[in-house]
Amino acid sequence: MAQQHPDSTVPAVQTAGTAPTGGSLADYLRAQATEFLRALRQHRESGSGGNAAADSVDAARALRRSVRRVSGSLHTFRPLLDPEWSEGLRPELAWVSGTLSMEHACAARLERLLLALHRLSGAAVLPAQAGGPAPQERGTLTVGAAKAGALLDRQLTLARTRAHSSALQALGSSRFHAVADQVAVLASEVPLTAADADLRPLARAAEERLGDAVAALPLVTAGHPYNAEALIHGLSPDPAPHPQDAPWHQVRLLLRLHRYALEVLHGGDGVSDPVDVRLLTAGQALDRHRDASEAAAAASAAARTARIAPATAYALGVLHADQRHEVEAARFAFQQSWQRQALRTP
Amino acid sequence: MAQQHPDSTVPAVQTAGTAPTGGSLADYLRAQATEFLRALRQHRESGSGGNAAADSVDAARALRRSVRRVSGSLHTFRPLLDPEWSEGLRPELAWVSGTLSMEHACAARLERLLLALHRLSGAAVLPAQAGGPAPQERGTLTVGAAKAGALLDRQLTLARTRAHSSALQALGSSRFHAVADQVAVLASEVPLTAADADLRPLARAAEERLGDAVAALPLVTAGHPYNAEALIHGLSPDPAPHPQDAPWHQVRLLLRLHRYALEVLHGGDGVSDPVDVRLLTAGQALDRHRDASEAAAAASAAARTARIAPATAYALGVLHADQRHEVEAARFAFQQSWQRQALRTP
Numbered sequence: 297m298a299q300q301h302p303d304s305t306v307p308a309v310q311t312a313g314t315a316p317t318g319g320s321l322a323d324y325l326r327a328q329a330t331e332f333l334r335a336l337r338q339h340r341e342s343g344s345g346g347n348a349a350a351d352s353v354d355a356a357r358a359l360r361r362s363v364r365r366v367s368g369s370l371h372t373f374r375p376l377l378d379p380e381w382s383e384g385l386r387p388e389l390a391w392v393s394g395t396l397s398m399e400h401a402c403a404a405r406l407e408r409l410l411l412a413l414h415r416l417s418g419a420a421v422l423p424a425q426a427g428g429p430a431p432q433e434r435g436t437l438t439v440g441a442a443k444a445g446a447l448l449d450r451q452l453t454l455a456r457t458r459a460h461s462s463a464l465q466a467l468g469s470s471r472f473h474a475v476a477d478q479v480a481v482l483a484s485e486v487p488l489t490a491a492d493a494d495l496r497p498l499a500r501a502a503e504e505r506l507g508d509a510v511a512a513l514p515l516v517t518a519g520h521p522y523n524a525e526a527l528i529h530g531l532s533p534d535p536a537p538h539p540q541d542a543p544w545h546q547v548r549l550l551l552r553l554h555r556y557a558l559e560v561l562h563g564g565d566g567v568s569d570p571v572d573v574r575l576l577t578a579g580q581a582l583d584r585h586r587d588a589s590e591a592a593a594a595a596s597a598a599a600r601t602a603r604i605a606p607a608t609a610y611a612l613g614v615l616h617a618d619q620r621h622e623v624e625a626a627r628f629a630f631q632q633s634w635q636r637q638a639l640r641t642p
Numbered sequence: 643m644a645q646q647h648p649d650s651t652v653p654a655v656q657t658a659g660t661a662p663t664g665g666s667l668a669d670y671l672r673a674q675a676t677e678f679l680r681a682l683r684q685h686r687e688s689g690s691g692g693n694a695a696a697d698s699v700d701a702a703r704a705l706r707r708s709v710r711r712v713s714g715s716l717h718t719f720r721p722l723l724d725p726e727w728s729e730g731l732r733p734e735l736a737w738v739s740g741t742l743s744m745e746h747a748c749a750a751r752l753e754r755l756l757l758a759l760h761r762l763s764g765a766a767v768l769p770a771q772a773g774g775p776a777p778q779e780r781g782t783l784t785v786g787a788a789k790a791g792a793l794l795d796r797q798l799t800l801a802r803t804r805a806h807s808s809a810l811q812a813l814g815s816s817r818f819h820a821v822a823d824q825v826a827v828l829a830s831e832v833p834l835t836a837a838d839a840d841l842r843p844l845a846r847a848a849e850e851r852l853g854d855a856v857a858a859l860p861l862v863t864a865g866h867p868y869n870a871e872a873l874i875h876g877l878s879p880d881p882a883p884h885p886q887d888a889p890w891h892q893v894r895l896l897l898r899l900h901r902y903a904l905e906v907l908h909g910g911d912g913v914s915d916p917v918d919v920r921l922l923t924a925g926q927a928l929d930r931h932r933d934a935s936e937a938a939a940a941a942s943a944a945a946r947t948a949r950i951a952p953a954t955a956y957a958l959g960v961l962h963a964d965q966r967h968e969v970e971a972a973r974f975a976f977q978q979s980w981q982r983q984a985l986r987t988p
Contacts, residue, residue: 413877415870415874416873416874416875416876416877416878417875417876417877417878418874418875418878437877438877438878440877441877521867521868521971521974522867522868522967522970522971522974524761524964524967524971527762527960527964527967528761528762528764529762529763529764530762530763530960530964531759531762531763531783531784531786531787531957531960532762532763532764532784599952599953599956604952605952606945606950606951606952606954606955607945607955608952609952609953609955609956609959610945610955610956610958610959610962611877611959612956612959613955613956613957613958613959613960613961613962613963614873614876614877614959614960614962614963615959616956616959616960616963617959617960617962617963617964617967618870618873618876618963621868621870621873621963621967624868625867625868625870628867628868
């Protein structure tokens, strides 16, 4: 496996050798369900003590991580599982994952934008603090950059607080308790319909969906540095100006499903396997693409705030364009890492 | 010569073979002085007739072209010329060149910025018309982009009109007549002090100054796509935020001097010689660098206009960042073309 890779012509999912069966899927789902229950306990216990906030963040991350893996495996290996059970559980897991990820996304977006404002001001880039840079660091920013930072801080901190409340409310809801009960059952008993079935054709299908989606990306353009594609609708009157991002977001999700399918087949978290390190690199480029795309949209949205000063709007325009170039840079990085994988022969 | 190139280790200026002497320099200066007088006559006669404006633009371009070549040759081959004469003439030629280039620079900058605004709006890029896009084309722009375009149009058209008046005034001045008289003398008699001297050591010195200046550029960084260097002071409070551009502007001038020296040595305009096509490519990247740098500064200056709408300022911020990325892209293009020259062995 270590010499294989996720190119459509040389698959990572081998079809020779001893077949991993439904038993491997059951092991994987049980392990992820157990991890979910552990993280949930950790999250509930993180309410007190010295490291309460950090513990809570860690627990929420572990919850999201296990939910994504259970949900992804249910999707990829759907034909091997009780259809009624899996089709009932998946949307509920998507709701948990979505609700739990909002707070982290707001915090990360604010950090990304404030770091960019400092970088664009030629100021030393400092590690971001919760709530943004300390006032004395703002002295190095122009009035516009400082005001833009304060506006983004206000808007994204508000969004983050709301997301935090929503997450707490969700975790206390009967809807969530029902999901947690279903996952608790999963930790001991996986409703397999075909325990002896070979997992590889389904994993291979997930890999092919990824390959097809990558083949549809404009990778030739992305491989030409400074192609100026990502900012082509930077001032468009279209309220949804970046449909060009959607296929990349889709590849990001399909890459994740492929990675989880490999975890099911081979066990472990895949980090020790060199092929998966390359998959991780490609995935990180797509994460950066998504983060920059959303940060650019947040800068653009902030610029539509009523009664802002022209200097603030100017700084937000520079920031928006900067993040759209990050989008373009991330596509270039993905193209490079993907090409390297395709060139490496087994 | 065709297989040589302007790398410091493999010089374009050979030192073997029959030496080009002061006679070649005299021929070149006479030819350029004659071209200057022809263009000046064309410019004076372009006042009437159907193609008056186009003829005038052509004539001004030809004037600038010959002035740059005379001035550059005076600099490179200074020790072979009457020092009092050449040191008196050079600043006057610089004044003519500067005065005549302003109008063209304003027009080109406006065209570049309006095309960028259209590109950033996802609108079809149309060839620019004098005075900017027609009103019906503005329908595809956002309010901010349209207002930014109108503001830049106003400011740069005003600057262009002023530059036009200055140029006309200069061409009618006694100072200009004195320059024209000196060039008229040059067309028949070049004040050489050493007619038999070998031109190549001086041409070689010009090439070495270029090589040294290129070696001091941050080419390793420039060769990494999306290095984000050019926008690093995009929001800096520093009123002169782009000292990083200066060494590139300097290389642009030294590259031009090197190219003119090769013209003196080998005759002709160098376009037919493959090594000079590569020099032209590198030079075009540096022209683009200069143009984008100045366009970015114009967008930034327009954003400091009093009482503009936030939407206008936002569009100018996006435009500024876009042009700074053009600066970065031009550095990358220069690095690539220079590397290709260095790799090609004789």
